[in-house]
Amino acid sequence: MKRLIFLPILSILFLSFTVSAQEELDKEEGTLKKFVEIFTIHPNKKAAAADSSLYPSKIILAPIINYSPETSWGFGVGAKYLFKMRGSGDETRTSNMPLSAMYTLENQFILFSGFEIFTNREEWMIYGNFIYQDFPRLYYGIGRNTPTENEEHFNFNQVLFEPLLLKRIFTKHLFIGGGIRYNRVYNVKPKENGILDEQIFPGSSGATNIGLELAAVYDSRDNILNATKGWFMELTHGIYGKSLGGEHRFNLTRLDLKHYIKPFKNDDVLAFQFKAHISHGDVPFNELALFGSQEIMRGYYEGRFIERHLLAAQVEYRKKLIGRLGGVVFIGFGDVANRFHDFSIKNLRFSAGLGLRFLLEKRERLNIRLDWGFGKKTNNYYLNIAEAF
Template identity: 55%
Template structure:
């Protein structure tokens, strides 16, 4: 039997070999079967309106934590009436999937712009039954310590930001609710032995202050601009909260076109996360994901603080839906950020292939093969890693 990785690579190779303009046309016709235009009649009467799209279709994804996942994905792309070219397209995705590891998850990570981008409403909604691999706390844990930690999670995080001072600067606040329950772990394993606060469930309830600078030209797959998001949350024992702690996060990205002769893009990202005081187990910083530090399973290394950075070159081939990427990054976790040393950073690098799902919105299907220190993982999904 072929392994999951070999199967995905074979599918990818065949896709590249059979790609022709005829296949492109057939794909476009198939995509239209799953695309709905809620304001089609209004656009026919008024051409200044943005033609909203609701794309719903069966989806398949892959990550090392879930194996293959199958389900339904929907993406609502729209602008409010009265918005022109000065307002970027709002994005509201909804995904429900069930995995070969008997997991399920319902997720939406949304970003909504009001008219003339006076307000930005962003956030996350997540409901899942999710097994996590655990190796202990620290950046030097052993692979042999691996054990499985199962839990249910409900995460709700809306943030409201108002345009202030500059065209692309937004300041605001939000709330974050993160409930971990129905935990299941090995009776004689590390988790049961260490008994970190919240190992058997927790509820984090916090108020966040937030600032956002976002000058990206396209939200789903930027080719130019800056993105800087900063949040600082104070969590307490109110509204069901179980722990008092502070959580600070920063996400910095920059995109630029490599040449005027092609559409190749170079992207950079830096992520930082620090948590202090009486944080529960679920609020530690986890290294590894399908978005940054690709090649490491999520939570391969865990501690209070995390820093990570990556660069990605995105190659677009002329008159083709096919594209390719190479990426490189580094990062680590720490008990205290002042322990940071360049020499101890863990590497991340890899390659990927893209297929243009929606040319007008620059939306890709992506397959990445990431490598870390003694490990490698595949990731299949929709939209770019950052």
């Protein structure tokens, strides 16, 4: 109850802050720029000043303060490296390498780096992520109808590394290639005599999974961090076995499809996303699909429902309100299933919500976001940097 009272107050404070900040920016736009510049490093500032063909790369440092139901309040430090390789011009989009370290009030530690790097003229793309986390999490059991009263905590450590090398082929925005995916979960500590402690299934006490991945990425977005038009499609198919050192044999297919349009003759954006997680074989616990997150099906706790397969979609309308202040409304629907043919329209779960945006960095359209998502008998707040998708 305290959280439900406190977080609406946070929304009011956030709105008051952004509006008052905008009033100040109306008087002097340079104020925020100067503030952001304090936390910005320009690695090639002198070289870019002397050579106009060089992209002025930057490393934006910032303290991290965010909130989600999975982490409670999180505090840490982050860096976002934005750059282009020497010789790249306007035909090459900005490469993005974030790195963040965060500790949360749920006694979690998370180290994350994602990367999307383009070579000159986008002939090649290096794509992937790295995660280390010491992460207590809520667990309700496996299945699409697990009751709320099943809720229990369990702890685990995870190391995930997924580098992909892709070559542009056939058309301007299509990249095809592959790589390797390493996912290790260990030090699993379930609640004594709880559901997870008593259940026995592949990977319930931890597992190491190593697979070769085939990947295709189509990316025509005009901006990686906050697109206003274009398509993004990431399709990966991983084949996991024991020959590379893994413990389980299974196949995992993942699809992330996004589309962005400007429906009117203004800066409003309509964004669409569809996600699928399809697994077959001896699938371990740490590779099952998690329903709910701060990115899709907002309002549901991440992992509220766990199963082999997941299908989910969402639509978000993004509107510029005044100056740097914007607002969004969104709706999502999806479900998990043990067998693919068990999916049914009548079983879909829905989520909806609204949010505020404050433009932190104009050139890359980097926003601070505050979302309030609702699901069936649940609602949650999310405070973070960058869009949900």
